[in-house]
Amino acid sequence: MVTEEKSYKPQYVRIWRTVQMIPLGKVATYGQIADLAGLPGRARLVGKALGAVPKTGWDKQPVPWYRVINAQGKISFPLNSEYFLTQKGLLQEEQIIVIGAKIKLSNFQWQPDLSELLFKLTY
DNA sequence: GCCCTGACTCTCA
DNA sequence: CTGAGAGCCAGGG
Numbered sequence: 001m002v003t004e005e006k007s008y009k010p011q012y013v014r015i016w017r018t019v020q021m022i023p024l025g026k027v028a029t030y031g032q033i034a035d036l037a038g039l040p041g042r043a044r045l046v047g048k049a050l051g052a053v054p055k056t057g058w059d060k061q062p063v064p065w066y067r068v069i070n071a072q073g074k075i076s077f078p079l080n081s082e083y084f085l086t087q088k089g090l091l092q093e094e095q096i097i098v099i100g101a102k103i104k105l106s107n108f109q110w111q112p113d114l115s116e117l118l119f120k121l122t123y
Numbered sequence: 124g125c126c127c128t129g130a131c132t133c134t135c136a
Numbered sequence: 137c138t139g140a141g142a143g144c145c146a147g148g149g
Contacts, residue, residue: 009146031131034131041145042144042145043144044129044144046131050130069130070130070132071132071133072132
């Protein structure tokens with residue numbers, strides 16, 4: 001099925017796959033992705049993996065890195081930095097409300113469906 | 124191997 | 137709500 005996936009770090013691949021499951025208009029936290037990817041306690045690794053997504057696109061599917069924010073419900077880039085503004089813009093395009101750097105997790109956090117997870121995450 | 128650096132998180136003040 | 141401190145762990149030098 002997927003051909004050149006092996007050259008990437010398996011942990012990164014798991015993280016990317018998990019991030020691809022975040023539905024449009026929703027966000028997830030780094031810790032949440034780490035847990036779902038089977039890497040509990042490694043939120044920082046998630047940040048690293050997202051920074052390492054091949055720009056050309058991986059697996060011919062986009063990895064919506066911008067849907068991942070920190071546990072405080074905020075964008076993790078310095079306020080008004082280039083990446084910050086890019087991320088904020090992309091989120092707003094999906095009707096996600098961002099005030100300053102903050103997003104209301106109670107409204108926009110992804111709540112994965114258990115049966116969907118079991119079906120897709122076959123490690 | 125040791126040391127330092129994070130797109131992190133939790134706890135406590 | 138904000139900030140400091142400690143714990144965290146993969147990567148890179």
